[in-house]
Amino acid sequence: MELVLFIVFGLLALIGAFGVLISQKPVHSALFLLLNFVMLGFLYLVLGAQFLAASQLIVYAGAIVVLFLFVIMLIGSDTVGDFVAKGRTLSRYLSIILGVLFLAGVGYAVGARAFPPAAGAPDFGTTEAAGKVLFTQFLVPFELVSILLLVAMIGAIVLAHGVWPAPSRRPRE
Amino acid sequence: MVPTSYYLILAAIIFTLGVIGVLVRRNALVIFMSVEMMMNAVNLTLVALARQKGSLAGQVFVFLIMAVAAAEVAIGLAIVMEIVRHRDTTNVDELNLLKW
Numbered sequence: 001m002e003l004v005l006f007i008v009f010g011l012l013a014l015i016g017a018f019g020v021l022i023s024q025k026p027v028h029s030a031l032f033l034l035l036n037f038v039m040l041g042f043l044y045l046v047l048g049a050q051f052l053a054a055s056q057l058i059v060y061a062g063a064i065v066v067l068f069l070f071v072i073m074l075i076g077s078d079t080v081g082d083f084v085a086k087g088r089t090l091s092r093y094l095s096i097i098l099g100v101l102f103l104a105g106v107g108y109a110v111g112a113r114a115f116p117p118a119a120g121a122p123d124f125g126t127t128e129a130a131g132k133v134l135f136t137q138f139l140v141p142f143e144l145v146s147i148l149l150l151v152a153m154i155g156a157i158v159l160a161h162g163v164w165p166a167p168s169r170r171p172r173e
Numbered sequence: 174m175v176p177t178s179y180y181l182i183l184a185a186i187i188f189t190l191g192v193i194g195v196l197v198r199r200n201a202l203v204i205f206m207s208v209e210m211m212m213n214a215v216n217l218t219l220v221a222l223a224r225q226k227g228s229l230a231g232q233v234f235v236f237l238i239m240a241v242a243a244a245e246v247a248i249g250l251a252i253v254m255e256i257v258r259h260r261d262t263t264n265v266d267e268l269n270l271l272k273w
Contacts, residue, residue, distance in 0.1 A: 030202075033210065036187070043217060048224055064246050067247070091197070094196075119226060137230075145241070156248055156250075160254060
Protein backbone atom coordinates (compact mmCIF):
# COMPACT_ATOMS: atom_id res chain seq x y z
CA MET A 1 0.00 0.00 0.00
CA GLU A 2 2.71 2.44 0.98
CA LEU A 3 4.72 1.39 -2.06
CA VAL A 4 1.78 2.17 -4.36
CA LEU A 5 1.38 5.62 -2.79
CA PHE A 6 5.13 6.22 -3.09
CA ILE A 7 5.15 5.28 -6.78
CA VAL A 8 2.10 7.38 -7.65
CA PHE A 9 3.22 10.49 -5.75
CA GLY A 10 6.83 10.09 -6.79
CA LEU A 11 5.94 9.77 -10.47
CA LEU A 12 3.71 12.83 -10.31
CA ALA A 13 6.48 14.77 -8.55
CA LEU A 14 8.89 13.76 -11.31
CA ILE A 15 6.37 14.85 -13.96
CA GLY A 16 6.15 18.20 -12.22
CA ALA A 17 9.93 18.55 -12.17
CA PHE A 18 10.18 17.69 -15.86
CA GLY A 19 7.42 20.14 -16.63
CA VAL A 20 9.27 22.98 -14.90
CA LEU A 21 12.30 22.09 -17.00
CA ILE A 22 10.69 21.90 -20.44
CA SER A 23 7.78 24.37 -20.30
CA GLN A 24 8.14 27.24 -22.73
CA LYS A 25 6.08 29.70 -20.70
CA PRO A 26 6.98 30.66 -17.12
CA VAL A 27 3.32 30.35 -16.07
CA HIS A 28 3.29 26.68 -17.05
CA SER A 29 6.56 26.19 -15.19
CA ALA A 30 5.00 27.68 -12.06
CA LEU A 31 1.97 25.40 -12.32
CA PHE A 32 4.18 22.31 -12.76
CA LEU A 33 6.16 23.54 -9.76
CA LEU A 34 2.88 23.57 -7.81
CA LEU A 35 2.29 19.94 -8.81
CA ASN A 36 5.79 19.04 -7.63
CA PHE A 37 5.36 20.79 -4.27
CA VAL A 38 1.94 19.25 -3.57
CA MET A 39 3.18 15.76 -4.39
CA LEU A 40 6.19 16.22 -2.11
CA GLY A 41 3.74 17.27 0.63
CA PHE A 42 1.84 14.01 0.12
CA LEU A 43 5.14 12.11 0.29
CA TYR A 44 5.81 13.77 3.66
CA LEU A 45 2.43 12.44 4.77
CA VAL A 46 3.46 8.94 3.67
CA LEU A 47 6.71 9.40 5.60
CA GLY A 48 4.79 10.15 8.81
CA ALA A 49 5.42 13.90 8.98
CA GLN A 50 1.90 15.30 9.20
CA PHE A 51 2.96 18.67 10.52
CA LEU A 52 5.50 19.15 7.74
CA ALA A 53 2.99 18.06 5.11
CA ALA A 54 0.59 20.77 6.27
CA SER A 55 3.27 23.43 6.34
CA GLN A 56 4.55 22.31 2.93
CA LEU A 57 1.09 22.83 1.45
CA ILE A 58 0.62 26.19 3.17
CA VAL A 59 4.09 27.69 2.72
CA TYR A 60 5.23 26.27 -0.62
CA ALA A 61 2.02 25.51 -2.50
CA GLY A 62 0.16 28.38 -0.92
CA ALA A 63 2.56 31.26 -0.51
CA ILE A 64 5.59 30.71 -2.71
CA VAL A 65 3.88 29.52 -5.91
CA VAL A 66 1.31 32.30 -5.60
CA LEU A 67 4.16 34.80 -5.24
CA PHE A 68 5.81 33.38 -8.37
CA LEU A 69 2.56 33.59 -10.33
CA PHE A 70 2.01 37.12 -9.06
CA VAL A 71 5.42 38.27 -10.30
CA ILE A 72 5.01 36.47 -13.65
CA MET A 73 1.66 38.17 -14.21
CA LEU A 74 3.15 41.51 -13.18
CA ILE A 75 6.15 41.51 -15.53
CA GLY A 76 4.62 39.48 -18.34
CA SER A 77 6.25 36.45 -19.90
CA ASP A 78 8.57 38.11 -22.38
CA THR A 79 11.19 35.41 -22.93
CA VAL A 80 9.62 32.76 -25.09
CA GLY A 81 11.99 30.14 -26.43
CA ASP A 82 14.86 30.61 -23.99
CA PHE A 83 15.14 26.83 -24.00
CA VAL A 84 16.53 26.87 -27.53
CA ALA A 85 18.90 29.81 -27.08
CA LYS A 86 21.83 29.95 -29.47
CA GLY A 87 25.36 29.22 -28.32
CA ARG A 88 24.08 27.10 -25.46
CA THR A 89 24.55 23.64 -26.89
CA LEU A 90 27.80 22.99 -25.02
CA SER A 91 26.44 23.91 -21.58
CA ARG A 92 23.23 21.99 -22.31
CA TYR A 93 24.98 18.70 -23.10
CA LEU A 94 27.54 19.27 -20.35
CA SER A 95 24.79 19.80 -17.76
CA ILE A 96 22.97 16.64 -18.82
CA ILE A 97 26.21 14.61 -18.69
CA LEU A 98 27.06 16.04 -15.26
CA GLY A 99 23.54 15.29 -14.06
CA VAL A 100 23.82 11.66 -15.14
CA LEU A 101 27.21 11.41 -13.41
CA PHE A 102 25.73 12.89 -10.23
CA LEU A 103 22.85 10.42 -10.34
CA ALA A 104 25.26 7.52 -10.84
CA GLY A 105 27.33 8.68 -7.87
CA VAL A 106 24.34 9.04 -5.57
CA GLY A 107 22.90 5.73 -6.77
CA TYR A 108 26.16 3.98 -6.04
CA ALA A 109 26.48 5.61 -2.61
CA VAL A 110 22.91 4.72 -1.64
CA GLY A 111 23.03 1.24 -3.10
CA ALA A 112 26.39 0.39 -1.54
CA ARG A 113 25.10 0.63 2.02
CA ALA A 114 22.15 -1.34 3.27
CA PHE A 115 19.71 0.61 5.42
CA PRO A 116 18.23 -1.17 8.42
CA PRO A 117 14.43 -0.96 8.70
CA ALA A 118 13.31 2.56 9.58
CA ALA A 119 13.27 3.31 13.30
CA GLY A 120 10.43 5.86 13.27
CA ALA A 121 6.88 4.83 14.04
CA PRO A 122 4.44 5.47 11.15
CA ASP A 123 3.06 8.62 12.81
CA PHE A 124 5.89 10.04 14.87
CA GLY A 125 5.84 13.50 13.26
CA THR A 126 2.54 14.71 14.66
CA THR A 127 2.02 18.40 15.38
CA GLU A 128 2.23 17.68 19.10
CA ALA A 129 5.58 15.91 18.90
CA ALA A 130 7.09 18.38 16.43
CA GLY A 131 5.90 21.36 18.49
CA LYS A 132 7.34 19.89 21.67
CA VAL A 133 10.77 19.50 20.08
CA LEU A 134 10.54 22.86 18.34
CA PHE A 135 9.83 24.80 21.54
CA THR A 136 12.29 23.03 23.82
CA GLN A 137 15.34 21.71 22.04
CA PHE A 138 15.26 24.07 19.06
CA LEU A 139 13.91 27.22 20.66
CA VAL A 140 16.87 29.47 19.79
CA PRO A 141 16.91 28.62 16.03
CA PHE A 142 13.16 29.10 15.98
CA GLU A 143 13.45 32.61 17.39
CA LEU A 144 16.36 33.42 15.07
CA VAL A 145 14.24 32.38 12.08
CA SER A 146 11.53 34.80 13.17
CA ILE A 147 14.12 37.60 13.14
CA LEU A 148 15.26 36.44 9.70
CA LEU A 149 11.71 36.65 8.40
CA LEU A 150 11.38 40.18 9.79
CA VAL A 151 14.62 41.27 8.12
CA ALA A 152 13.53 39.69 4.82
CA MET A 153 10.21 41.54 5.00
CA ILE A 154 11.95 44.87 5.55
CA GLY A 155 14.41 44.09 2.74
CA ALA A 156 11.64 43.23 0.29
CA ILE A 157 9.79 46.44 1.13
CA VAL A 158 12.95 48.53 0.66
CA LEU A 159 13.76 46.80 -2.65
CA ALA A 160 10.27 47.10 -4.05
CA HIS A 161 9.85 50.69 -2.96
CA GLY A 162 12.13 52.14 -5.64
CA VAL A 163 13.56 55.60 -4.94
CA TRP A 164 14.37 56.43 -1.35
CA PRO A 165 13.41 58.79 0.24
CA ALA A 166 10.04 58.64 -1.40
CA PRO A 167 9.15 61.59 -3.60
CA SER A 168 6.46 63.64 -2.00
CA ARG A 169 3.16 63.03 -3.69
CA ARG A 170 1.55 66.01 -5.31
CA PRO A 171 -2.10 66.26 -6.26
CA ARG A 172 -2.53 65.94 -9.99
CA GLU A 173 -3.63 68.97 -11.91
CA MET B 174 7.32 0.11 4.53
CA VAL B 175 9.16 1.63 1.56
CA PRO B 176 12.95 1.51 2.02
CA THR B 177 14.63 4.82 2.73
CA SER B 178 16.91 4.40 -0.27
CA TYR B 179 13.95 4.76 -2.67
CA TYR B 180 13.21 8.18 -1.23
CA LEU B 181 16.88 9.16 -1.48
CA ILE B 182 17.01 8.13 -5.15
CA LEU B 183 13.79 10.06 -5.91
CA ALA B 184 15.20 13.14 -4.16
CA ALA B 185 18.44 12.80 -6.13
CA ILE B 186 16.53 12.67 -9.43
CA ILE B 187 14.51 15.79 -8.55
CA PHE B 188 17.72 17.55 -7.45
CA THR B 189 19.40 16.66 -10.75
CA LEU B 190 16.46 18.01 -12.72
CA GLY B 191 16.79 21.23 -10.73
CA VAL B 192 20.51 21.47 -11.54
CA ILE B 193 19.84 20.90 -15.24
CA GLY B 194 17.13 23.56 -15.10
CA VAL B 195 19.53 26.10 -13.59
CA LEU B 196 22.19 25.35 -16.22
CA VAL B 197 19.93 25.13 -19.28
CA ARG B 198 17.16 27.69 -18.80
CA ARG B 199 17.86 31.40 -19.30
CA ASN B 200 14.77 32.92 -17.71
CA ALA B 201 15.60 34.21 -14.24
CA LEU B 202 12.21 33.18 -12.85
CA VAL B 203 12.51 29.61 -14.14
CA ILE B 204 16.06 29.39 -12.75
CA PHE B 205 14.67 30.53 -9.42
CA MET B 206 11.96 27.86 -9.57
CA SER B 207 14.62 25.22 -10.26
CA VAL B 208 16.53 26.37 -7.18
CA GLU B 209 13.36 25.98 -5.11
CA MET B 210 12.93 22.49 -6.54
CA MET B 211 16.46 21.55 -5.49
CA MET B 212 15.75 22.81 -1.99
CA ASN B 213 12.61 20.67 -1.88
CA ALA B 214 14.58 17.61 -2.95
CA VAL B 215 16.94 18.16 -0.02
CA ASN B 216 13.93 18.56 2.27
CA LEU B 217 12.63 15.19 1.11
CA THR B 218 16.02 13.65 1.92
CA LEU B 219 15.93 15.13 5.41
CA VAL B 220 12.41 13.88 6.12
CA ALA B 221 13.23 10.39 4.85
CA LEU B 222 16.37 10.22 6.99
CA ALA B 223 14.45 11.57 10.00
CA ARG B 224 12.14 8.58 9.74
CA GLN B 225 15.14 6.30 9.23
CA LYS B 226 16.75 7.55 12.44
CA GLY B 227 13.49 7.88 14.36
CA SER B 228 14.48 11.42 15.35
CA LEU B 229 12.47 14.60 14.98
CA ALA B 230 15.53 16.82 14.50
CA GLY B 231 15.42 16.32 10.73
CA GLN B 232 11.80 17.45 10.56
CA VAL B 233 12.52 20.56 12.63
CA PHE B 234 15.38 21.27 10.23
CA VAL B 235 12.99 21.07 7.27
CA PHE B 236 10.60 23.43 9.04
CA LEU B 237 13.36 26.01 9.49
CA ILE B 238 14.41 25.55 5.84
CA MET B 239 10.85 26.35 4.79
CA ALA B 240 10.98 29.64 6.69
CA VAL B 241 14.33 30.49 5.08
CA ALA B 242 12.91 29.60 1.64
CA ALA B 243 9.97 31.94 2.17
CA ALA B 244 12.34 34.78 3.07
CA GLU B 245 14.57 33.95 0.11
CA VAL B 246 11.68 33.96 -2.35
CA ALA B 247 10.44 37.32 -1.11
CA ILE B 248 13.87 38.93 -1.52
CA GLY B 249 14.69 37.15 -4.79
CA LEU B 250 11.44 38.10 -6.48
CA ALA B 251 11.88 41.69 -5.31
CA ILE B 252 15.32 41.68 -6.96
CA VAL B 253 13.86 40.22 -10.18
CA MET B 254 11.19 42.93 -10.18
CA GLU B 255 13.87 45.57 -9.74
CA ILE B 256 15.95 44.12 -12.60
CA VAL B 257 12.93 44.13 -14.88
CA ARG B 258 12.22 47.72 -13.92
CA HIS B 259 15.77 48.79 -14.83
CA ARG B 260 16.73 46.52 -17.74
CA ASP B 261 13.35 45.31 -19.01
CA THR B 262 14.45 41.67 -19.31
CA THR B 263 14.55 38.47 -17.29
CA ASN B 264 17.09 36.79 -19.55
CA VAL B 265 20.20 36.18 -17.46
CA ASP B 266 22.42 36.17 -20.57
CA GLU B 267 21.73 39.87 -21.06
CA LEU B 268 22.59 40.72 -17.44
CA ASN B 269 26.36 40.43 -17.91
CA LEU B 270 27.50 43.77 -16.49
CA LEU B 271 29.44 42.12 -13.66
CA LYS B 272 30.72 39.23 -15.75
CA TRP B 273 34.32 40.20 -16.42
